[in-house]
Amino acid sequence: MTLPLSHPALSATDPEIAALVGAEEQLQADTLRLIPSENYVSQAVLEASGTVLQNKYSEGYAGRRYYEGQQNIDQVELLATTRAKTLFGVEHANVQPYSGSPANLAVYLAFAEPGDTVMGMALPMGGHLTHGWGVSATGKWFRGVQYGVRPDTGLIDFDEVRELALKERPKLIFCGGTALPRTIDFAAFAEIARESGAVLVADIAHIAGLIAGGAHPSPVPHADVISTTTHKTLRGPRGAMLMSREEHARAIDKAVFPGLQGGPHNQTTAAVAVALHEAAQPSFRDYAHAVVANAEALAEALLARGFDLVSGGTDNHLILMDLTPKDVPGKVAAKALDRAGIVVNYNTVPYDPRKPFDPSGVRIGTPSLTSRGLGTEHMPAVAGWIDRGVTAARTGDEEALTAIRAEVADLMAAFPAPGLPTD
Numbered sequence: 001m002t003l004p005l006s007h008p009a010l011s012a013t014d015p016e017i018a019a020l021v022g023a024e025e026q027l028q029a030d031t032l033r034l035i036p037s038e039n040y041v042s043q044a045v046l047e048a049s050g051t052v053l054q055n056k057y058s059e060g061y062a063g064r065r066y067y068e069g070q071q072n073i074d075q076v077e078l079l080a081t082t083r084a085k086t087l088f089g090v091e092h093a094n095v096q097p098y099s100g101s102p103a104n105l106a107v108y109l110a111f112a113e114p115g116d117t118v119m120g121m122a123l124p125m126g127g128h129l130t131h132g133w134g135v136s137a138t139g140k141w142f143r144g145v146q147y148g149v150r151p152d153t154g155l156i157d158f159d160e161v162r163e164l165a166l167k168e169r170p171k172l173i174f175c176g177g178t179a180l181p182r183t184i185d186f187a188a189f190a191e192i193a194r195e196s197g198a199v200l201v202a203d204i205a206h207i208a209g210l211i212a213g214g215a216h217p218s219p220v221p222h223a224d225v226i227s228t229t230t231h232k233t234l235r236g237p238r239g240a241m242l243m244s245r246e247e248h249a250r251a252i253d254k255a256v257f258p259g260l261q262g263g264p265h266n267q268t269t270a271a272v273a274v275a276l277h278e279a280a281q282p283s284f285r286d287y288a289h290a291v292v293a294n295a296e297a298l299a300e301a302l303l304a305r306g307f308d309l310v311s312g313g314t315d316n317h318l319i320l321m322d323l324t325p326k327d328v329p330g331k332v333a334a335k336a337l338d339r340a341g342i343v344v345n346y347n348t349v350p351y352d353p354r355k356p357f358d359p360s361g362v363r364i365g366t367p368s369l370t371s372r373g374l375g376t377e378h379m380p381a382v383a384g385w386i387d388r389g390v391t392a393a394r395t396g397d398e399e400a401l402t403a404i405r406a407e408v409a410d411l412m413a414a415f416p417a418p419g420l421p422t423d
C-alpha cells in the first residue's frame with residue numbers, strides 16, 4: 001500500500017528531506033517493528049511536537065523564568081508536570097530533561113560527586129550505559145560497580161546485589177535496564193539501598209507505559225528517584241522526566257537547570273503533556289496489558305519453535321533470544337530479518353562469549369505492533385516469520401526473506417499505524 005504524500009511546505013522547501021521523511025513513513029507502515037524501545041506516537045502527540053512552542057526560550061521553571069513572554073509556556077509545563085504527578089502518583093516531577101541519558105546525568109549531579117562509587121546493572125547483562133558503564137561519562141567520572149544476573153536463571157541475584165552494595169557503599173544504586181524481560185522487584189532494591197545508605201534510582205525508561213497502565217508494579221514508594229524516557233512504552237515524544245518525593249525536588253530541579261541544561265524544549269513538553277493525558281485514559285490500561293499479553297503469547301510461540309529465551313520467557317514487553325542453538329549470530333539474524341521486513345536489534349545476552357558489536361542475541365518487543373492493533377491471535381504468525389527468517393539467515397536464502405517481506409506488508413496493511421498519513 002503506497003501512502004499519500006504529506007508535508008506540503010517541507011516538500012516545497014526541501015524535497016530531499018521531504019522524500020526521506022516520506023520513505024520513512026512508508027517503511028514504518030510496511031514493516032513489523034519489533035524494537036522494544038520504539039513505538040508509534042499518536043497524531044495528537046506528533047502535532048504537539050511540531051508547533052511554534054519550539055520558538056520560545058524558557059530557562060527556569062514555571063513562574064520562575066529568566067525570560068518574559070511565558071504566559072502560555074508556563075501553563076504547558078504546569079499541565080505536563082501535574083499530569084505526570086497524577087499518573088505516576090508522585091510528589092514531584094521535572095519534565096525538562098532532553099532525553100533519558102541527560103536525565104540520568106542530572107541524577108548524578110544532584111546526589112554524587114565526581115569519583116564517588118555508583119552501582120548499576122552491567123550493560124552486557126541488560127543495564128544501560130548511563131548506569132556507570134565504562135565508556136559512558138557516568139563510568140569515566142564516577143566509579144561504577146556492576147551487578148548482573150545469575151547464569152542459570154537469567155534473573156537478578158539479590159544476594160549478590162546486597163553483598164556488592166554493602167562492600168562498595170555506592171552513593172547511587174540504579175535498577176532497571178534495556179534488556180530485562182522480567183518484573184523488577186523495586187522493594188528488594190529499596191531494602192538493599194536502605195541497608196547500604198544509597199539513593200535508589202529506578203530507571204523505568206522501558207516500562208513507564210506498562211507502569212502507567214498498571215501492567216507492571218510501580219517503583220512508588222520504593223525508589224528515591226524515578227527516571228524515565230517518554231518515548232518508549234509511554235508513547236510520547238522523545239524526552240524524559242525525573243520524579244521523586246518532595247524532599248528531593250530542589251536537588252533534582254537544580255541539577256537539570258541550571259546544572260546541566262539550558263532552555264527546555266517546549267514543543268516536547270507540550271507533546272509529553274499530551275502523551276500523559278492519553279496514558280491516563282482507560283484505553284491506555286488496555287494497551288499496556290495488551291503489550292504484555294502479546295509478548296507472553298509471542299514468547300510461548302517462539303519457545304514452541306525451539307528458541308532459547310533468556311530467563312525462559314517474559315513478564316513485560318520484551319524478549320531476549322539467544323540464537324546460539326540456532327547456529328546464527330545475532331547480527332546476521334537481525335540483518336536478514338530486516339530484509340524480511342521485521343525490524344529487531346542484535347543484542348548481547350548475559351555471559352555472551354561473542355563481542356558486543358557481534359553478539360549472540362536478538363532483542364524484540366511488542367509495544368509497536370500492539371499500537372497498531374495486533375493481538376495475541378497474530379503472535380503465532382509473527383513467531384513463524386521470525387523462525388523462517390532466522391533459518392533463511394543461516395542458509396542464505398534471500399528468496400525466503402523476500403517472500404516473508406511481502407507477507408508481513410500484507411498483514412501490516414490491514415493495521416494502519418497511528419500518526420502515519422492515510423487516504
Ligand SMILES: *Cc1c(COP(=O)(O)O)cnc(C)c1O
Pocket residue numbers: 037099100101102104127128130176177178203204205206229239
Ligand atoms: C532508553 C534508555 C535510556 C536512555 O534514553 P535516551 O533517551 O536514549 O538517552 C536510559 N535508561 C534506560 C534504562 C533506557 O532504556
